[in-house]
Amino acid sequence: MQETAWMVSLVLMLMITFGVIFVAINSHKREEEYGPLVKRAYGFRTKLFWVVALVFLPAMIFNLMDLPYDVSRAAGKGSPQVINVTGHMWYWEMDRDQVNAGQPVEIHVTSADVNHGFGIYDTDMRLVAQAQAMPGYTNVIRHTFNKEGTYKVLCMEYCGVAHHNMMTEIKVGNL
């Protein structure tokens, strides 16, 4: 997902860059009559609008297909392994830190004091899932770990002076 976001951003940013450079290069000579130029430009803008709409809107809908909030994420793959997590300044309290690979996991995240963020990093230090840990509320991360290994947990919401040290681990598989 991160690679896709990066590549899509780069492509869009480059397209804008080329458009701006094109205009800058073509700014030197003056076309005195602005009216006809505006008409041509408005015609092109209408086309541009539809191109952007036809690319952006399906992408927007497609990206709503598999939301992290959906309970169905963990369905049909066996009973979920539940981890109850409470964030404290500045440590994580978890009732278990080991789960099996290939079996859905439900992580119930809350906080005992201030806002924290429960971010799970895989063995390559790639962020794979997260939810905010908030006092008075429980957010449920539904995730299936397909690869065995030791996953790192980092705090993803600023919570004070030791925020960057608020780390723990989840072991996936019989390590």
Place this chain on the structure above:
Amino acid sequence: MASYTYTATPDQGAKAGVLAYLVVSAVVLLLMMLFGLLMRMEQAQFISIGGLWFYKLMTLHGAGMVGIVALAGASIMWHFLRQYVELTTSIFIANLVIFLIGVVMILASVLLGDFHAAWTFLFPLPGNSMGMWSQGAAALFMGGLLVIGVGFVLLHLDIARAIIKNYGGLGRGLGWPQLFGPDDGNAPPPAVVASTMVTIVNLIGLVVGASILIMMLVNLYVPTFEIDALLAKGMIYFFGHVFINAVIYMAVIAVYEILPRYTQRPWKSNKVFLASWTASTIMVMFIFPHHLLMDYAFPKWFLIMGHIIGYLNTFPILIVTGYGAMMIVYRSGIRWDMCSRLLFVSLFGWAVGAMPAFIDGTITVNYVMHNTLWVPGHFHTYLILGMVAMVFGFMYYLGKPDENAKDSPIDIAAFWGFVVGTMGFTMSFLYGGKEGAARRYAEHLPEWIPYDRLGSYFAALLIASVLVFIFRFLTRLGLAGRDYQRASLARSIAT
């Protein structure tokens, strides 16, 4: 039928109040940029200031930057709006004085009281410091923000009064009669439309922001007055998002007003323009759930709304304002100087920064990129290369010695240093975010440090360029208040 004839408008010098705003903005902006550089250098392990100082600087950098770009944006809006409606100078000055009082309170809170709960003052962190700062320091910080907010409320109330008096209502200020009825060509100019939009959203945003600040101040001393953390978060992000977005909508008035003077082409408030500003008025107020996508406790429809509006919000930026600037410059014979360059590049910065921003607002992306360096990556792009470029463009406009004045090579080099420095700096953030580097970390993991180091070099280049911009503006302050022709006339094929 729209007319595309340009009617020349005399360039007016800035009032002393506008110049005071800009001088304060320039000094604080530079200081906050230096704080930002120190933070980046700490992450890069070039220096060692420790976690406490990192988070104190982070708190000052956030609050200072948000406040100062609002102040700079307000000066641009006020300078041009007063050419159409009658604004009250004393209220404009009062806002600056109140702002400075708020700044002193915030500085005292952080530097003397060790407050470091970030500018977002997320409840209940300010009141739950684990002994790191006192109740008084938290109250001073939140009180400082509240005082600054009150100043801006006064300013916007005066602007609303002036627009209503002159145009007959805020709807008319947004050009609704021409948008929803026949376009009689009498829609308010872009500066008025933009000011109306900013006034509407900021008044609502500031009232919500002030409400949660007062609630938190009461809670600080009367803990039995309980606040729902989720509600507090929603209110804070509503206020924060509206307020920081409004700064761009204030500053873009410089583009609407100045680029036509360089190209001798009008920037029309036609139906598409008016529709886009009305749409932006609504979207800016309803897009804020994209900050809350990882708070699953919110209703699902609310979070999906943030996702959808994030996509839709790119249309007015790209298709109307960004495209409008391209249209007005294309084959215009524009003479490039520091002002026109900075204003032109500002639309590039805004549009290009909006791309990773809306991608971050995609729920499935946010799931693995929220609160990574991707976030400061996109907002630094559209704030520095977008909004701040508009401010510097405005400063060069005010200080330009005469319409044919040539820029020195140092200024031109600084322009390119600014563009390259900003893009390098923000791309290092974006790449770090892609690699999973968490945001707001005083210490980075070893694998993230190369991006921090690269980012530090580019940030230093950016600051060196900004030093040139500010030095030039300060040396030309004497010119900035005078009325004379500043914008160069476009090259004509007839001459």
